[in-house]
Amino acid sequence: MISLYQNDTIAALATPPGRGGIAIVRVSGSGARAAFDVLFKPAGKQTVESHRMLFGRIYDGDALIDECMAVLMLAPRSYTREDVVEFHTHGGDQVAHQVLEALYKIDVRPAEPGEFTRRAFLNGRIDLSRAEAVMDLIGAQGELASRAAVRQLTGGVSAFIRALQEDVTDLLAGVTAALDYPEEIEEDEAAGETAVKSRALAEKLLAACNERAARLLDTGFEVALCGQPNVGKSSLLNALLCEDRAIVTSIPGTTRDIVRGSLLIGGLRVNLSDTAGIREEADTVESIGIDRARSAIKNADLVLLLLDASQPLSAEDEALLQETATCPRQIILNKCDLGEAFSLPGALKISAATGKNIDAVRALLSEKAGIPSELPLTSERHMRLARKAAEHLLSAAIALENGEPLDLAAIDLHTALETLGEVTGDRVDEKLLDSVFSRFCVGK
Ligand SMILES: Nc1nc2c(ncn2[C@@H]2O[C@H](COP(=O)(O)OP(=O)(O)OP(=O)(O)O)[C@@H](O)[C@H]2O)c(=O)[nH]1
Ligand SMILES: [Mg+2]
Incomplete structure (x- = not known):
């Protein structure tokens, strides 16, 4: 298991193994720049600068491995927001394997599945739902599934959830105000209004979950x-x-x-x-x-x-x-x-x-x-959380409708808010991250 905060240097083959035109070895972490300097010798008088593709030779010590292209992407303008290096070598398993072996000799370790994307998330470049979309896109079966993944990757799910989080936060603010200023705010009126809105938000969340369509896309x-x-x-x-x-x-x-x-x-x-x-x-x-x-x-x-x-x-x-x-x-x-x-x-x-x-x-x-053209939520994990949040919103509405005290409903609203936060990864623990990223392939 990888600990939550770590920026040691990792490497993996980013392209599929086997015969092919090129193989890309990706390196990320504090030692990526050093790895670039040790392994790669640019040809001629090329200037080494970030985000510039260079041609040269790659070595393991004195032994020449290949002629290749290499690119350095310095933090924070990289996939992981750490220093990243990519070596674009000739394809086939041998060359990439030798490059990886040379890296492992200089304090670089093999990456875990999904570790590059996990770092992109931990470094705040993308939220959790967008990180998950990376893998959905890679595994997409058909254009509809890939379109849904791209929508998620570009922040469609995050935007939908964040809008709901704001709505629930507004409800909570209203309830808190009514609790804090009982002489100014009519409690029954506040309760009635909150119940209606809470119910509407629950319905919106439930309508966003279409299990059948999500399964068909998958x-x-x-x-x-x-x-x-x-x-x-x-x-x-x-x-x-x-x-x-x-x-x-x-x-x-x-x-x-x-x-x-x-x-x-x-x-x-x-x-x-x-x-x-x-x-x-x-x-x-x-x-x-x-x-x-x-x-x-x-x-x-x-x-x-x-x-x-x-x-x-x-x-x-x-x-x-x-x-x-x-x-x-x-x-x-x-x-x-x-x-x-x-x-x-x-x-x-x-x-x-x-x-x-x-x-x-x-x-x-x-x-x-019958796949709807707009599917807000297509991941099993997101739908489970959306249903859970909806349950708490409904239970808040019911409590308010039954004349229960406002602070009881506030607890449910809080839980709904926290549950929504798990979709975007505002609230995560290591177990959740392990389960999300274990689906990934190595090198992504
Ligand atoms: N004229 C005509 N013949 C057809 C048509 N469809 C299938 N056939 C013929 O019907 C026969 C059976 O076709 P299959 O496709 O093997 O039928 P099946 O339902 O798979 O049969 P089983 O595997 O035995 O259950 C073959 O001789 C086909 O050429 C059609 O639309 N028109
Ligand atoms: Mg037949």
Whole structure:
């Protein structure tokens, strides 16, 4: 565990390991400048100054490691607000590894996961919600998730929370004034007004938490393709992915295991699961596949139930319609190119074979995912704190509505304020920081 205040010198590979054009080794701390001077020799007569990229050679003692670029970023104009050095060497694991080994010989230690960003937070360059956004951005699955992370990184969450903190502070000031000057301020009136405002703030916080949307941004929208054997589930999967992912044959029972594929629709990651056709008579292997299909249906955010439009609706189809009736579901009538033997209200008519209406299926998936364009809170930790703060605001409102003494409500308002402070990191302890930054990768 890293202690809260520390500025010894740390180093890590900031680029992904493996083969690549360049590898960047990042160094931060009080010894970064010295490390730069010891390891790096600029070519020719270049002046060494902060924020200037230099070309030269990097050494481990007398041994030449590589020709590389290096940049010194002196405090406080750096990512961590400490002195930072970056060595841009040739890619591949060897060179960067040798640079790190040379650094470890001169009082530089390997960085912990997220330690650079942790220092940026501890040195006051960014608040906690913005630090967390760095990792969300790196791990973002799709454009919508990255947009939400950038909004958080540029202070969207902080601004939202800070505005609420100011509102709660105003309420507290009002309550305190009423307590301090009972002869000037009518207590009932103050209580009534505070209760209304407190309730409104709680509602605003709760409205900012959309767990479902936050989860979809994080892990993607889960869609299960199901139906009887041979209705064209695998054909639809392939058509949506624009590739030959699953085996398609005219033999019913072709797909047994779940076949997965992901695609981006409107900036959102959509995870498709093609499943075994559901029917009564099946051998052992197929039966296991059918069990898996049923559990995919249960876990899906949306079930696409495929029916063969060219054949009259069978008793088995009716049973599947019944079975999926309570799921979030869209009925798809496939094989429309062969004719339409029946129709169902709200069903989408397609042909996976000719590609007819496949774009409509994509549009429908994006619409059913229903991610609001503005999502104030998208992190699990922020939503948990927002709900907790809302609980205290509500409990303050209820106390005031029931004529309880003002100072009782003041305690709840205080706790709400402190809880909001945990989002931005006004109030943190080491355990919280460890849990936030342990999600990070080394070098960030
Ligand atoms: N005419 C026509 N044939 C289709 C269409 N979609 C699929 N097929 C054919 O229907 C047969 C079954 O297609 P699959 O995609 O394997 O069906 P499935 O639902 O995955 O079948 P199982 O894996 O056995 O459950 C294949 O011969 C496909 O070429 C379509 O829209 N029109
Ligand atoms: Mg199949």
